[in-house]
Amino acid sequence: xxxxxxTFRVTRADLIRYAGASGDFNxxxxxxxxxxxxxxxxxxxxxxxxxxxxxRAITEWAGSPDAVVEYGVRFTRPVVxxxxxxxxxxxxxxxxxxxxxxxxxxxxxxxxxxGEKVLSQARATIRTTR
Amino acid sequence: xxxxxxxxxRTYPPTAPYQVGREKIREFATAIGATDPAHHDVEAAQAxxxxxxxxxxxxxxxxxxxxxxxxxxxxxxxxxxSRVVHxxxxxxxxxxxxxxxxxxxxxxxxxxxTRGGHxxxxxxxxxxxxxxxxxxxxxxxxxxxxxx
Numbered sequence: 617x618x619x620x621x622x623t624f625r626v627t628r629a630d631l632i633r634y635a636g637a638s639g640d641f642n643x644x645x646x647x648x649x650x651x652x653x654x655x656x657x658x659x660x661x662x663x664x665x666x667x668x669x670x671x672r673a674i675t676e677w678a679g680s681p682d683a684v685v686e687y688g689v690r691f692t693r694p695v696v697x698x699x700x701x702x703x704x705x706x707x708x709x710x711x712x713x714x715x716x717x718x719x720x721x722x723x724x725x726x727x728x729x730x731g732e733k734v735l736s737q738a739r740a741t742i743r744t745t746r
Numbered sequence: 747x748x749x750x751x752x753x754x755x756r757t758y759p760p761t762a763p764y765q766v767g768r769e770k771i772r773e774f775a776t777a778i779g780a781t782d783p784a785h786h787d788v789e790a791a792q793a794x795x796x797x798x799x800x801x802x803x804x805x806x807x808x809x810x811x812x813x814x815x816x817x818x819x820x821x822x823x824x825x826x827x828s829r830v831v832h833x834x835x836x837x838x839x840x841x842x843x844x845x846x847x848x849x850x851x852x853x854x855x856x857x858x859x860t861r862g863g864h865x866x867x868x869x870x871x872x873x874x875x876x877x878x879x880x881x882x883x884x885x886x887x888x889x890x891x892x893x894x
Contacts, residue, residue, distance in 0.1 A: 624779070637770075637777035638808055654828070663832040664807050668778040671803040681782040681842075682794055684803045688836030688885070737834075 617712040619677050619723070624669040626661055626695065627703030634665045648699065660694035666706060666734060670727050673708040677723070678742040685720060686741040689727075693734045704729055710740075719744055749858045749865040749890065753823055756855045761813045763848040763876050770808070771799045771845055778802060791844070798845035805843055807835070810871045810884045813851035817869060818888075825867070825890055833866065834887035840880045848876045856885070863892030 631645050640662055643650035651659050667689050675681045697703050707728050714722040725738035768788070775785035783790035784800040791799050818825050843849070850873070857868040871884040 630777075633777045637774045638811075640811060664804060664835065665778070667835060668780075668802065668804040672778060672780050675780075675782065675803065680794070681780070681784045681802065682796065682800050684837075684839060684842075686836070686838045687803055688834065690834045691832050 619710045619712070621707055621709040622673045622676070624672075624706045624708065625703055626665070626669075626697055626706060627701070628659065628697055628699050630703070631659065631661055631665065631697060634662055634668070638662065638664065640664065656694060657696050659697055659699070661697050663691040666691075666695055666727065669706055670708050670725060670735070670738065673710070674723065674725070674740045674742065677710065678721075678744070683742045683744070684740060685743055687739075689725075689735045689738040691734070692736045693729075693732055695729045695734050706734065713739075715744070748860050749825065749867060750823060751858045753855045754858050758816045758853040761816065761851040761853075763850050764809045764812070766801065766809075766843055766845055766847040766849060768799050768845040771801045771805065774805050774808065775802055778804075788845075796842070796844050801843040801845075803837060803839070803842075806837060806849075806873055806882050806884055809849050809873060810851055810886070813853060813871060814869060814886065817853055817855065817867075825865075829891045831889050831891060832886070833889045834868075834885070836885040838883045840882060843873075843881060847881065849873050849881060850876055857887075865890035865892075 635641050645662050648658050710723045710725045713724045721742050721744045723740045727735045780802045852872045854870045856870050859866045868887045873882045874880050
C-alpha cells in the first residue's frame with residue numbers, strides 16, 4: 617500500500633533555524649564560501665534536517681507523534697539549497713512493507729529532491745495500535 | 747584516511763546529564779515544522795499518556811551529537827572532522843524523549859573500517875535516564891573522506 621506523498625519546501629532560513637535548534641553549526645549548512653571550498657556545489661541541508669522532515673511525514677502518516685518505534689536512513693546525496701526565496705523541495709513517499717501481528721507497521725520510505733533520491737534504506741517501524 | 751581498528755568495542759564513560767527542556771522541544775519542533783500539539787502543549791502531551799511535552803523522533807540527535815564529541819575529538823583516534831560526512835543514522839526507541847528527562851549517553855564504537863581510501867566509523871549511543879531507564883538507542887555511521 618502506498619501512502620500519500622508529502623512535499624516539504626526547504627529554504628536557507630529553514631537551515632539557519634535548524635542549525636540554531638539542533639546545535640549543528642557546520643558552515644557547509646550556511647556558507648557558500650565554505651561549502652564550495654570543500655567541494656560541494658553550494659550550501660546543503662543538514663542530513664538530520666532532511667531526516668527530521670521525513671520523520672514528520674512518518675508521524676503524520678502514523679497519526680501520532682509518539683508512534684515511531686524504529687527509524688533509520690542512509691544519506692546518499694546532498695540536498696542543495698539555493699540562496700533565494702524558493703529554496704528547494706523534498707518529496708517524501710512511503711509504502712507499507714509489512715504489518716505484524718503485534719500491531720507494528722513497517723514502512724519503506726523514499727525521499728527525493730529534484731527527482732533524485734537523497735536517502736536510501738529509509739525505513740521506519742510505527743506502532744499502529746495503542 | 748585510516749582509522750585505528752583497535753577502537754572497535756571501545757565504550758566511553760557516560761556523559762554528563764542533558765536536561766530536556768520544554769522550550770528546547772518547542773524550538774526544535776518549530777524548526778522542523780512539526781505542529782502536532784503534543785510537541786507544544788503540555789495538556790495535549792498528557793492526553794496521550796506522557797508526563798510532559800513529547801520530542802519529535804530525531805530530537806535525540808541534539809544530545810547524541812554533543813556526546814559524540816567524546817569520540818571524534820579523541821586524539822588517539824586521529825579523526826579529521828573537517829572531512830567527515832554523515833553516512834547512516836538510526837534510532838530504536840524504548841519510548842519517546844519527553845520534557846523533564848535527564849539523559850545520559852554511553853558511546854560504544856561498533857565498527858571501524860577503511861575502504862577505497864575512506865574511513866568509516868559506526869557508533870552506538872545508548873541514551874538512558876540518569877536512573878538507568880533505557881530511552882533510545884542511536885546508531886550513527888560517519889564517513890571520513892580520503893584526500894582526493
